[in-house]
Amino acid sequence: MINNQKKRMKRTVMTILAACSIFAAVAQTKEITILAVNDIHAAIDQFPKFAAIVDSVRSVHPDALLFSAGDNRTGNPFNDKHTTPNLPIVTLMNRLRFNLSAVGNHEFDGKAEGLRYTINESDFPYVCANMYPDDTLRLRVYPYRMLEVEGVKIGVLGLLQVGNAGISDALPANLKGIAFREPAVVAREYEWLRKQCDVMILLSHVGFEGDVQLAKDFPEVDAIIGGHSHTAVKGTKLFGKVLITQAENSLKYVTEIKLRVENGKVTSKDAHLIDVKTFAKSDSSVQAMVDEYSQNKALEQVLTEVNEFDNKEELGCLMADAILKGAGADIAVQNAGGVRFETHQKGDFTLKDVYRLDPFGNELVVYNLTGEEVVRMLSAAIDKYGPAFVSGITYEITLGKNPFDVKKLVVKNPDGSKFDLKRTYKVAMNSYLASVCSYEKQDQGQSLFVPCSDKMIEFLKSKPYFDYKGVKRVIINK
Amino acid sequence: MKVYVNDIEVEIFNGGRAKEAIQKYLSKTNQSSDKSDKVILDQWDNEIAGDSPLHDGSRIYFK
Numbered sequence: 001m002i003n004n005q006k007k008r009m010k011r012t013v014m015t016i017l018a019a020c021s022i023f024a025a026v027a028q029t030k031e032i033t034i035l036a037v038n039d040i041h042a043a044i045d046q047f048p049k050f051a052a053i054v055d056s057v058r059s060v061h062p063d064a065l066l067f068s069a070g071d072n073r074t075g076n077p078f079n080d081k082h083t084t085p086n087l088p089i090v091t092l093m094n095r096l097r098f099n100l101s102a103v104g105n106h107e108f109d110g111k112a113e114g115l116r117y118t119i120n121e122s123d124f125p126y127v128c129a130n131m132y133p134d135d136t137l138r139l140r141v142y143p144y145r146m147l148e149v150e151g152v153k154i155g156v157l158g159l160l161q162v163g164n165a166g167i168s169d170a171l172p173a174n175l176k177g178i179a180f181r182e183p184a185v186v187a188r189e190y191e192w193l194r195k196q197c198d199v200m201i202l203l204s205h206v207g208f209e210g211d212v213q214l215a216k217d218f219p220e221v222d223a224i225i226g227g228h229s230h231t232a233v234k235g236t237k238l239f240g241k242v243l244i245t246q247a248e249n250s251l252k253y254v255t256e257i258k259l260r261v262e263n264g265k266v267t268s269k270d271a272h273l274i275d276v277k278t279f280a281k282s283d284s285s286v287q288a289m290v291d292e293y294s295q296n297k298a299l300e301q302v303l304t305e306v307n308e309f310d311n312k313e314e315l316g317c318l319m320a321d322a323i324l325k326g327a328g329a330d331i332a333v334q335n336a337g338g339v340r341f342e343t344h345q346k347g348d349f350t351l352k353d354v355y356r357l358d359p360f361g362n363e364l365v366v367y368n369l370t371g372e373e374v375v376r377m378l379s380a381a382i383d384k385y386g387p388a389f390v391s392g393i394t395y396e397i398t399l400g401k402n403p404f405d406v407k408k409l410v411v412k413n414p415d416g417s418k419f420d421l422k423r424t425y426k427v428a429m430n431s432y433l434a435s436v437c438s439y440e441k442q443d444q445g446q447s448l449f450v451p452c453s454d455k456m457i458e459f460l461k462s463k464p465y466f467d468y469k470g471v472k473r474v475i476i477n478k
Numbered sequence: 479m480k481v482y483v484n485d486i487e488v489e490i491f492n493g494g495r496a497k498e499a500i501q502k503y504l505s506k507t508n509q510s511s512d513k514s515d516k517v518i519l520d521q522w523d524n525e526i527a528g529d530s531p532l533h534d535g536s537r538i539y540f541k
Contacts (some may be wrong), residue, residue: 209521
Protein backbone atom coordinates (compact mmCIF):
# COMPACT_ATOMS: atom_id res chain seq x y z
CA MET A 1 0.00 0.00 0.00
CA ILE A 2 2.71 2.40 1.07
CA ASN A 3 4.81 1.30 -1.92
CA ASN A 4 1.91 2.02 -4.30
CA GLN A 5 1.42 5.48 -2.76
CA LYS A 6 5.14 6.16 -3.16
CA LYS A 7 5.02 5.03 -6.80
CA ARG A 8 1.98 7.26 -7.54
CA MET A 9 3.67 10.24 -5.86
CA LYS A 10 6.84 9.61 -7.83
CA ARG A 11 4.84 9.46 -11.09
CA THR A 12 3.04 12.70 -10.18
CA VAL A 13 6.30 14.48 -9.39
CA MET A 14 7.83 13.21 -12.65
CA THR A 15 4.79 14.41 -14.59
CA ILE A 16 4.97 17.84 -12.97
CA LEU A 17 8.70 18.07 -13.64
CA ALA A 18 8.19 17.02 -17.27
CA ALA A 19 5.40 19.59 -17.67
CA CYS A 20 7.62 22.24 -16.11
CA SER A 21 10.47 21.47 -18.50
CA ILE A 22 8.11 21.58 -21.51
CA PHE A 23 6.68 24.86 -20.24
CA ALA A 24 10.19 26.25 -19.80
CA ALA A 25 11.07 25.30 -23.38
CA VAL A 26 7.88 26.85 -24.72
CA ALA A 27 8.38 29.96 -22.61
CA GLN A 28 11.79 30.49 -24.20
CA THR A 29 10.35 30.66 -27.72
CA LYS A 30 9.65 34.22 -28.82
CA GLU A 31 8.63 35.76 -32.10
CA ILE A 32 10.03 39.18 -32.91
CA THR A 33 8.16 41.28 -35.49
CA ILE A 34 9.97 44.10 -37.24
CA LEU A 35 8.53 46.49 -39.80
CA ALA A 36 11.20 48.05 -41.98
CA VAL A 37 11.29 50.78 -44.58
CA ASN A 38 14.15 52.52 -46.32
CA ASP A 39 14.78 55.47 -48.62
CA ILE A 40 11.50 57.14 -47.64
CA HIS A 41 12.76 60.21 -49.51
CA ALA A 42 10.07 62.34 -47.88
CA ALA A 43 7.21 60.49 -49.58
CA ILE A 44 4.78 61.99 -47.08
CA ASP A 45 1.76 61.20 -49.29
CA GLN A 46 2.25 57.51 -48.49
CA PHE A 47 2.16 58.02 -44.71
CA PRO A 48 -1.63 57.67 -44.15
CA LYS A 49 -1.62 54.12 -45.57
CA PHE A 50 1.77 53.35 -44.06
CA ALA A 51 0.41 54.41 -40.64
CA ALA A 52 -2.58 52.11 -41.10
CA ILE A 53 -0.25 49.19 -41.89
CA VAL A 54 1.83 49.89 -38.77
CA ASP A 55 -1.33 50.14 -36.62
CA SER A 56 -2.68 46.94 -38.10
CA VAL A 57 0.51 44.99 -37.31
CA ARG A 58 0.79 46.51 -33.83
CA SER A 59 -2.82 45.51 -33.06
CA VAL A 60 -1.63 41.89 -33.33
CA HIS A 61 1.99 42.38 -32.25
CA PRO A 62 2.07 45.33 -29.82
CA ASP A 63 5.85 45.05 -29.45
CA ALA A 64 6.55 45.17 -33.18
CA LEU A 65 9.61 47.28 -33.92
CA LEU A 66 9.70 49.92 -36.66
CA PHE A 67 13.02 50.67 -38.39
CA SER A 68 14.16 52.90 -41.22
CA ALA A 69 17.35 52.06 -43.08
CA GLY A 70 18.04 55.71 -43.90
CA ASP A 71 17.49 58.41 -46.52
CA ASN A 72 14.35 59.62 -44.83
CA ARG A 73 14.55 63.05 -46.48
CA THR A 74 15.16 64.57 -49.95
CA GLY A 75 12.78 64.14 -52.84
CA ASN A 76 9.75 66.24 -51.95
CA PRO A 77 9.85 70.05 -51.80
CA PHE A 78 6.96 70.08 -49.31
CA ASN A 79 9.40 68.50 -46.87
CA ASP A 80 12.80 69.65 -48.06
CA LYS A 81 11.78 73.29 -48.62
CA HIS A 82 9.38 73.54 -45.69
CA THR A 83 9.82 76.72 -43.68
CA THR A 84 11.50 74.37 -41.20
CA PRO A 85 13.18 71.92 -43.58
CA ASN A 86 12.50 68.28 -42.74
CA LEU A 87 9.89 69.06 -40.08
CA PRO A 88 7.14 67.10 -41.90
CA ILE A 89 9.07 63.84 -42.17
CA VAL A 90 10.42 64.09 -38.61
CA THR A 91 6.94 64.74 -37.21
CA LEU A 92 5.37 61.93 -39.22
CA MET A 93 8.07 59.43 -38.21
CA ASN A 94 7.58 60.44 -34.57
CA ARG A 95 3.82 60.00 -34.98
CA LEU A 96 4.37 56.43 -36.16
CA ARG A 97 6.73 55.78 -33.23
CA PHE A 98 9.80 54.64 -35.14
CA ASN A 99 12.29 52.82 -32.93
CA LEU A 100 15.47 53.45 -34.93
CA SER A 101 16.83 54.88 -38.14
CA ALA A 102 20.09 54.37 -39.96
CA VAL A 103 21.87 57.41 -41.37
CA GLY A 104 21.57 57.54 -45.16
CA ASN A 105 23.77 59.57 -47.49
CA HIS A 106 20.89 61.96 -48.16
CA GLU A 107 20.59 62.73 -44.45
CA PHE A 108 23.54 65.10 -45.13
CA ASP A 109 21.63 67.10 -47.76
CA GLY A 110 20.63 69.60 -45.10
CA LYS A 111 24.30 69.92 -44.04
CA ALA A 112 25.35 69.21 -40.45
CA GLU A 113 22.80 71.76 -39.12
CA GLY A 114 19.97 69.98 -40.90
CA LEU A 115 21.04 66.58 -39.63
CA ARG A 116 21.44 67.96 -36.11
CA TYR A 117 17.88 69.32 -36.24
CA THR A 118 16.59 65.99 -37.54
CA ILE A 119 18.35 63.97 -34.85
CA ASN A 120 17.43 66.32 -32.01
CA GLU A 121 13.76 66.49 -32.98
CA SER A 122 13.36 62.77 -33.62
CA ASP A 123 11.92 60.68 -30.78
CA PHE A 124 14.08 57.76 -31.88
CA PRO A 125 17.87 57.43 -32.22
CA TYR A 126 19.95 57.38 -35.40
CA VAL A 127 22.60 54.65 -35.69
CA CYS A 128 25.75 54.62 -37.79
CA ALA A 129 28.99 52.93 -36.72
CA ASN A 130 31.21 54.08 -39.58
CA MET A 131 30.79 57.86 -39.53
CA TYR A 132 32.87 60.02 -37.19
CA PRO A 133 31.65 63.60 -36.89
CA ASP A 134 33.73 66.27 -35.16
CA ASP A 135 32.43 66.95 -31.66
CA THR A 136 31.85 70.55 -32.71
CA LEU A 137 29.10 69.40 -35.09
CA ARG A 138 27.12 68.01 -32.13
CA LEU A 139 25.63 65.12 -34.08
CA ARG A 140 24.30 62.56 -31.61
CA VAL A 141 24.62 59.43 -33.72
CA TYR A 142 25.08 56.07 -31.99
CA PRO A 143 27.08 53.22 -33.52
CA TYR A 144 24.51 50.72 -32.28
CA ARG A 145 21.55 50.38 -29.96
CA MET A 146 20.51 47.45 -27.81
CA LEU A 147 16.75 46.93 -27.73
CA GLU A 148 14.84 44.42 -25.64
CA VAL A 149 11.55 42.83 -26.63
CA GLU A 150 9.96 40.27 -24.29
CA GLY A 151 13.35 39.61 -22.74
CA VAL A 152 15.05 39.10 -26.13
CA LYS A 153 18.11 41.31 -26.55
CA ILE A 154 18.37 42.79 -30.05
CA GLY A 155 21.59 44.53 -31.07
CA VAL A 156 21.22 46.85 -34.05
CA LEU A 157 24.40 48.17 -35.69
CA GLY A 158 24.10 51.06 -38.15
CA LEU A 159 26.20 51.17 -41.32
CA LEU A 160 26.47 53.70 -44.13
CA GLN A 161 27.62 53.47 -47.75
CA VAL A 162 31.06 54.92 -48.50
CA GLY A 163 32.07 55.69 -52.10
CA ASN A 164 35.40 55.45 -53.90
CA ALA A 165 36.47 58.86 -52.62
CA GLY A 166 36.23 57.58 -49.04
CA ILE A 167 33.13 59.63 -48.25
CA SER A 168 29.43 58.94 -48.45
CA ASP A 169 27.59 59.93 -51.66
CA ALA A 170 26.70 63.50 -50.78
CA LEU A 171 27.88 66.98 -51.74
CA PRO A 172 31.42 66.97 -50.27
CA ALA A 173 30.93 70.45 -48.76
CA ASN A 174 28.05 69.02 -46.70
CA LEU A 175 30.36 66.41 -45.17
CA LYS A 176 32.90 68.85 -43.77
CA GLY A 177 34.11 67.67 -40.37
CA ILE A 178 32.84 64.10 -40.81
CA ALA A 179 35.16 61.14 -41.43
CA PHE A 180 34.00 57.78 -42.76
CA ARG A 181 35.37 54.23 -42.78
CA GLU A 182 34.47 51.22 -44.87
CA PRO A 183 31.31 49.59 -43.49
CA ALA A 184 32.62 46.01 -43.87
CA VAL A 185 35.79 46.79 -41.88
CA VAL A 186 33.86 48.54 -39.12
CA ALA A 187 31.20 45.80 -38.91
CA ARG A 188 33.85 43.21 -38.00
CA GLU A 189 34.97 45.39 -35.11
CA TYR A 190 31.56 44.75 -33.49
CA GLU A 191 31.89 40.96 -33.20
CA TRP A 192 31.73 41.45 -29.42
CA LEU A 193 28.21 42.88 -29.80
CA ARG A 194 27.09 39.58 -31.33
CA LYS A 195 28.02 37.85 -28.08
CA GLN A 196 25.98 40.27 -25.98
CA CYS A 197 22.67 39.92 -27.78
CA ASP A 198 20.23 37.20 -28.81
CA VAL A 199 19.51 38.79 -32.19
CA MET A 200 22.00 40.84 -34.17
CA ILE A 201 20.81 43.09 -36.99
CA LEU A 202 22.71 45.38 -39.33
CA LEU A 203 20.59 48.42 -40.18
CA SER A 204 22.41 49.16 -43.36
CA HIS A 205 22.41 52.03 -45.81
CA VAL A 206 25.06 50.29 -47.89
CA GLY A 207 23.01 48.90 -50.80
CA PHE A 208 21.95 45.35 -51.63
CA GLU A 209 25.22 44.30 -53.27
CA GLY A 210 27.19 45.56 -50.29
CA ASP A 211 24.76 43.79 -47.96
CA VAL A 212 25.38 40.49 -49.76
CA GLN A 213 29.10 41.00 -49.16
CA LEU A 214 28.46 41.92 -45.50
CA ALA A 215 26.50 38.66 -45.13
CA LYS A 216 29.57 36.76 -46.38
CA ASP A 217 32.01 38.74 -44.22
CA PHE A 218 29.86 38.66 -41.09
CA PRO A 219 27.82 35.44 -41.24
CA GLU A 220 27.12 35.56 -37.50
CA VAL A 221 24.61 38.35 -38.13
CA ASP A 222 20.95 37.28 -38.13
CA ALA A 223 19.54 39.87 -40.51
CA ILE A 224 20.57 42.85 -42.62
CA ILE A 225 17.80 45.38 -42.99
CA GLY A 226 19.01 47.34 -45.95
CA GLY A 227 18.57 50.50 -47.95
CA HIS A 228 20.31 52.78 -50.48
CA SER A 229 20.01 50.66 -53.65
CA HIS A 230 16.17 51.03 -53.83
CA THR A 231 15.83 47.27 -54.18
CA ALA A 232 12.52 45.46 -53.77
CA VAL A 233 13.51 42.25 -52.00
CA LYS A 234 10.44 40.07 -52.31
CA GLY A 235 10.06 37.16 -49.91
CA THR A 236 12.62 35.62 -47.61
CA LYS A 237 16.10 35.91 -49.11
CA LEU A 238 18.87 34.21 -47.21
CA PHE A 239 22.54 34.54 -48.05
CA GLY A 240 24.08 31.73 -46.09
CA LYS A 241 22.00 32.05 -42.96
CA VAL A 242 21.73 35.84 -43.12
CA LEU A 243 18.34 37.32 -44.02
CA ILE A 244 18.62 40.40 -46.25
CA THR A 245 15.64 42.70 -46.73
CA GLN A 246 14.95 45.96 -48.50
CA ALA A 247 11.68 47.70 -49.45
CA GLU A 248 12.60 49.59 -52.63
CA ASN A 249 12.00 53.30 -51.91
CA SER A 250 9.52 56.13 -51.33
CA LEU A 251 7.31 53.92 -49.13
CA LYS A 252 6.09 51.78 -52.00
CA TYR A 253 6.47 48.83 -49.64
CA VAL A 254 7.00 47.96 -45.99
CA THR A 255 8.95 44.81 -45.12
CA GLU A 256 7.43 42.70 -42.36
CA ILE A 257 10.10 40.53 -40.76
CA LYS A 258 9.46 37.65 -38.35
CA LEU A 259 12.30 36.23 -36.31
CA ARG A 260 11.64 33.19 -34.15
CA VAL A 261 13.99 33.11 -31.15
CA GLU A 262 14.42 29.92 -29.15
CA ASN A 263 16.69 29.74 -26.14
CA GLY A 264 18.49 32.92 -27.15
CA LYS A 265 19.04 31.92 -30.78
CA VAL A 266 17.21 32.81 -33.97
CA THR A 267 15.80 29.57 -35.38
CA SER A 268 13.70 30.85 -38.26
CA LYS A 269 13.48 34.00 -40.36
CA ASP A 270 10.75 35.17 -42.67
CA ALA A 271 10.18 38.40 -44.56
CA HIS A 272 7.66 39.70 -47.04
CA LEU A 273 6.77 43.01 -48.60
CA ILE A 274 3.47 44.72 -47.85
CA ASP A 275 2.29 46.87 -50.76
CA VAL A 276 1.46 50.30 -49.34
CA LYS A 277 -0.48 51.64 -52.32
CA THR A 278 -2.98 48.77 -52.38
CA PHE A 279 -3.46 48.60 -48.61
CA ALA A 280 -7.17 49.11 -47.99
CA LYS A 281 -7.01 51.27 -44.88
CA SER A 282 -5.71 54.77 -44.34
CA ASP A 283 -5.16 56.74 -41.13
CA SER A 284 -7.31 59.87 -41.26
CA SER A 285 -5.39 61.77 -38.56
CA VAL A 286 -2.12 61.20 -40.42
CA GLN A 287 -3.86 62.22 -43.65
CA ALA A 288 -4.80 65.52 -41.98
CA MET A 289 -1.15 66.11 -41.08
CA VAL A 290 -0.03 65.34 -44.64
CA ASP A 291 -2.73 67.66 -46.07
CA GLU A 292 -1.47 70.47 -43.87
CA TYR A 293 2.16 69.93 -44.93
CA SER A 294 1.13 69.76 -48.58
CA GLN A 295 -0.59 73.13 -48.32
CA ASN A 296 2.43 74.74 -46.80
CA LYS A 297 3.00 78.21 -48.17
CA ALA A 298 6.74 77.59 -48.43
CA LEU A 299 6.49 77.02 -52.18
CA GLU A 300 5.01 80.49 -52.58
CA GLN A 301 8.21 81.92 -51.12
CA VAL A 302 9.57 84.72 -53.32
CA LEU A 303 13.23 84.05 -54.09
CA THR A 304 13.94 87.20 -56.09
CA GLU A 305 12.45 89.72 -58.50
CA VAL A 306 12.92 89.31 -62.25
CA ASN A 307 12.38 91.24 -65.44
CA GLU A 308 10.13 89.42 -67.87
CA PHE A 309 11.46 86.37 -69.72
CA ASP A 310 10.34 86.37 -73.35
CA ASN A 311 11.71 83.06 -74.57
CA LYS A 312 13.26 79.73 -73.69
CA GLU A 313 16.84 80.89 -74.25
CA GLU A 314 16.56 83.62 -71.60
CA LEU A 315 15.28 81.06 -69.09
CA GLY A 316 17.85 78.50 -70.29
CA CYS A 317 20.65 81.02 -69.70
CA LEU A 318 19.35 81.61 -66.17
CA MET A 319 19.43 77.85 -65.53
CA ALA A 320 22.92 77.52 -67.05
CA ASP A 321 24.20 80.42 -64.93
CA ALA A 322 22.78 78.74 -61.80
CA ILE A 323 24.52 75.46 -62.73
CA LEU A 324 27.79 77.31 -63.41
CA LYS A 325 27.71 79.07 -60.05
CA GLY A 326 26.44 76.01 -58.16
CA ALA A 327 29.21 73.76 -59.46
CA GLY A 328 31.94 76.40 -59.43
CA ALA A 329 32.48 75.55 -63.10
CA ASP A 330 34.05 77.39 -66.05
CA ILE A 331 31.29 76.35 -68.43
CA ALA A 332 27.72 75.15 -67.86
CA VAL A 333 25.26 73.59 -70.27
CA GLN A 334 21.47 73.29 -70.06
CA ASN A 335 19.63 71.12 -72.57
CA ALA A 336 16.78 72.95 -74.34
CA GLY A 337 14.25 70.20 -73.54
CA GLY A 338 14.93 70.64 -69.83
CA VAL A 339 13.57 74.21 -69.80
CA ARG A 340 9.93 73.53 -69.02
CA PHE A 341 8.30 76.89 -69.71
CA GLU A 342 9.03 79.60 -72.24
CA THR A 343 7.99 82.90 -70.70
CA HIS A 344 7.67 84.43 -67.26
CA GLN A 345 6.14 87.74 -66.28
CA LYS A 346 8.06 90.60 -64.66
CA GLY A 347 7.91 90.43 -60.86
CA ASP A 348 8.21 87.65 -58.32
CA PHE A 349 10.14 84.46 -59.02
CA THR A 350 9.01 81.86 -56.46
CA LEU A 351 10.14 78.47 -55.25
CA LYS A 352 7.21 76.99 -57.15
CA ASP A 353 8.52 78.60 -60.35
CA VAL A 354 11.85 76.81 -59.86
CA TYR A 355 10.12 73.41 -59.60
CA ARG A 356 7.93 74.21 -62.63
CA LEU A 357 10.99 75.21 -64.63
CA ASP A 358 13.07 72.20 -63.49
CA PRO A 359 10.72 69.49 -62.20
CA PHE A 360 12.91 66.46 -62.87
CA GLY A 361 15.14 66.36 -59.81
CA ASN A 362 18.24 65.94 -61.99
CA GLU A 363 21.53 66.23 -60.17
CA LEU A 364 24.61 68.28 -60.98
CA VAL A 365 27.41 66.49 -62.82
CA VAL A 366 30.86 67.91 -63.53
CA TYR A 367 33.50 66.94 -66.10
CA ASN A 368 37.00 68.12 -66.88
CA LEU A 369 36.87 68.60 -70.66
CA THR A 370 39.32 70.04 -73.13
CA GLY A 371 38.11 72.80 -75.43
CA GLU A 372 37.92 70.26 -78.26
CA GLU A 373 35.77 67.98 -76.11
CA VAL A 374 33.51 70.94 -75.26
CA VAL A 375 32.88 71.47 -78.98
CA ARG A 376 32.05 67.77 -79.43
CA MET A 377 29.79 67.84 -76.38
CA LEU A 378 27.83 70.87 -77.66
CA SER A 379 27.39 69.15 -81.05
CA ALA A 380 25.89 66.15 -79.22
CA ALA A 381 23.78 68.17 -76.77
CA ILE A 382 21.10 69.10 -79.31
CA ASP A 383 17.62 67.73 -78.61
CA LYS A 384 14.34 68.11 -80.49
CA TYR A 385 13.90 71.54 -78.89
CA GLY A 386 17.22 72.76 -80.30
CA PRO A 387 20.83 73.33 -79.28
CA ALA A 388 21.73 73.54 -75.60
CA PHE A 389 21.92 76.82 -73.67
CA VAL A 390 25.22 77.77 -72.07
CA SER A 391 27.02 79.83 -69.47
CA GLY A 392 30.71 80.80 -69.48
CA ILE A 393 30.89 80.72 -73.30
CA THR A 394 28.87 81.61 -76.41
CA TYR A 395 28.70 79.65 -79.63
CA GLU A 396 27.54 79.79 -83.22
CA ILE A 397 26.19 76.60 -84.74
CA THR A 398 25.38 75.82 -88.37
CA LEU A 399 22.89 73.01 -88.88
CA GLY A 400 22.05 70.94 -91.97
CA LYS A 401 18.55 69.98 -93.10
CA ASN A 402 18.46 67.47 -90.28
CA PRO A 403 18.39 69.55 -87.08
CA PHE A 404 20.85 67.13 -85.45
CA ASP A 405 23.33 67.47 -88.32
CA VAL A 406 25.97 69.95 -87.18
CA LYS A 407 27.88 71.46 -90.10
CA LYS A 408 29.95 73.90 -88.06
CA LEU A 409 30.27 74.91 -84.40
CA VAL A 410 32.44 77.79 -83.20
CA VAL A 411 32.79 78.52 -79.49
CA LYS A 412 33.88 81.91 -78.13
CA ASN A 413 34.63 83.29 -74.71
CA PRO A 414 31.90 85.58 -73.30
CA ASP A 415 33.89 88.68 -74.32
CA GLY A 416 34.05 87.42 -77.93
CA SER A 417 37.70 86.38 -77.74
CA LYS A 418 39.00 83.09 -79.12
CA PHE A 419 38.14 79.92 -77.19
CA ASP A 420 41.18 77.85 -76.26
CA LEU A 421 40.61 74.34 -77.65
CA LYS A 422 43.63 72.91 -75.81
CA ARG A 423 42.79 74.16 -72.33
CA THR A 424 40.92 71.95 -69.84
CA TYR A 425 37.68 73.39 -68.49
CA LYS A 426 35.47 72.38 -65.59
CA VAL A 427 32.12 71.78 -67.28
CA ALA A 428 28.83 71.29 -65.43
CA MET A 429 25.48 69.99 -66.62
CA ASN A 430 22.45 68.14 -65.31
CA SER A 431 22.50 64.34 -64.92
CA TYR A 432 19.97 63.81 -67.74
CA LEU A 433 22.12 65.62 -70.28
CA ALA A 434 25.21 63.86 -68.92
CA SER A 435 23.60 60.48 -69.61
CA VAL A 436 22.07 61.11 -73.05
CA CYS A 437 24.89 63.16 -74.56
CA SER A 438 27.35 60.78 -76.26
CA TYR A 439 30.69 62.12 -77.46
CA GLU A 440 34.35 61.20 -77.23
CA LYS A 441 35.96 62.37 -73.98
CA GLN A 442 38.55 61.29 -71.43
CA ASP A 443 36.91 62.19 -68.10
CA GLN A 444 34.06 59.97 -66.85
CA GLY A 445 32.42 62.79 -64.90
CA GLN A 446 31.32 62.99 -61.30
CA SER A 447 27.89 63.58 -59.79
CA LEU A 448 27.86 66.24 -57.07
CA PHE A 449 24.81 64.45 -55.56
CA VAL A 450 22.85 67.69 -55.36
CA PRO A 451 19.72 68.57 -57.37
CA CYS A 452 20.17 71.35 -59.94
CA SER A 453 16.99 72.92 -58.56
CA ASP A 454 18.69 73.40 -55.16
CA LYS A 455 21.52 75.29 -56.84
CA MET A 456 19.04 77.39 -58.83
CA ILE A 457 17.31 78.36 -55.58
CA GLU A 458 20.65 79.40 -54.06
CA PHE A 459 21.51 81.35 -57.20
CA LEU A 460 18.19 83.22 -57.29
CA LYS A 461 18.46 84.08 -53.61
CA SER A 462 21.92 85.59 -54.20
CA LYS A 463 20.63 88.78 -55.85
CA PRO A 464 17.50 90.88 -55.40
CA TYR A 465 16.88 91.30 -59.14
CA PHE A 466 17.67 89.36 -62.33
CA ASP A 467 17.31 90.67 -65.87
CA TYR A 468 17.83 88.24 -68.77
CA LYS A 469 15.85 90.24 -71.32
CA GLY A 470 17.56 89.97 -74.68
CA VAL A 471 20.28 87.60 -73.45
CA LYS A 472 21.43 85.48 -76.38
CA ARG A 473 24.45 83.19 -76.24
CA VAL A 474 23.72 80.78 -79.08
CA ILE A 475 23.49 81.81 -82.73
CA ILE A 476 21.84 79.20 -84.96
CA ASN A 477 22.41 79.21 -88.71
CA LYS A 478 20.31 76.89 -90.86
CA MET B 479 32.27 54.43 -64.27
CA LYS B 480 31.53 51.26 -66.18
CA VAL B 481 28.30 49.41 -65.50
CA TYR B 482 26.56 46.61 -67.35
CA VAL B 483 23.01 46.70 -68.72
CA ASN B 484 21.80 43.36 -70.09
CA ASP B 485 25.48 42.36 -69.99
CA ILE B 486 26.45 45.23 -72.31
CA GLU B 487 29.06 47.61 -70.91
CA VAL B 488 28.05 51.26 -70.76
CA GLU B 489 29.97 54.18 -69.31
CA ILE B 490 28.18 56.69 -67.10
CA PHE B 491 29.42 59.40 -64.77
CA ASN B 492 30.48 58.43 -61.24
CA GLY B 493 27.44 58.53 -58.97
CA GLY B 494 25.04 57.76 -61.84
CA ARG B 495 21.77 55.90 -61.33
CA ALA B 496 19.98 53.02 -63.02
CA LYS B 497 17.89 55.32 -65.24
CA GLU B 498 21.05 56.98 -66.57
CA ALA B 499 22.61 53.60 -67.35
CA ILE B 500 19.40 52.56 -69.14
CA GLN B 501 19.46 55.78 -71.19
CA LYS B 502 23.05 55.08 -72.22
CA TYR B 503 22.18 51.47 -73.01
CA LEU B 504 19.19 52.46 -75.16
CA SER B 505 21.29 55.01 -76.96
CA LYS B 506 24.11 52.51 -77.51
CA THR B 507 21.74 49.84 -78.83
CA ASN B 508 19.69 52.32 -80.94
CA GLN B 509 16.45 51.60 -79.09
CA SER B 510 13.54 53.90 -78.37
CA SER B 511 13.55 55.48 -74.93
CA ASP B 512 9.83 54.70 -74.40
CA LYS B 513 10.21 51.59 -72.28
CA SER B 514 7.95 52.50 -69.38
CA ASP B 515 6.38 49.03 -69.22
CA LYS B 516 9.72 47.35 -68.56
CA VAL B 517 11.26 46.57 -65.20
CA ILE B 518 14.83 46.94 -64.02
CA LEU B 519 16.35 44.01 -62.15
CA ASP B 520 19.62 43.58 -60.30
CA GLN B 521 21.85 40.54 -60.67
CA TRP B 522 19.84 38.70 -58.00
CA ASP B 523 16.56 39.24 -59.89
CA ASN B 524 15.34 41.85 -57.42
CA GLU B 525 13.36 44.67 -58.96
CA ILE B 526 15.07 48.02 -58.47
CA ALA B 527 13.83 51.58 -58.89
CA GLY B 528 14.98 53.79 -61.76
CA ASP B 529 16.71 56.11 -59.32
CA SER B 530 18.73 53.30 -57.75
CA PRO B 531 22.32 54.45 -57.28
CA LEU B 532 24.90 52.33 -59.08
CA HIS B 533 28.62 51.87 -58.63
CA ASP B 534 31.50 50.84 -60.85
CA GLY B 535 30.85 47.30 -62.05
CA SER B 536 27.12 47.22 -61.19
CA ARG B 537 25.06 44.81 -63.30
CA ILE B 538 21.43 45.50 -64.05
CA TYR B 539 18.92 43.97 -66.42
CA PHE B 540 16.20 45.77 -68.32
CA LYS B 541 13.40 43.44 -69.35
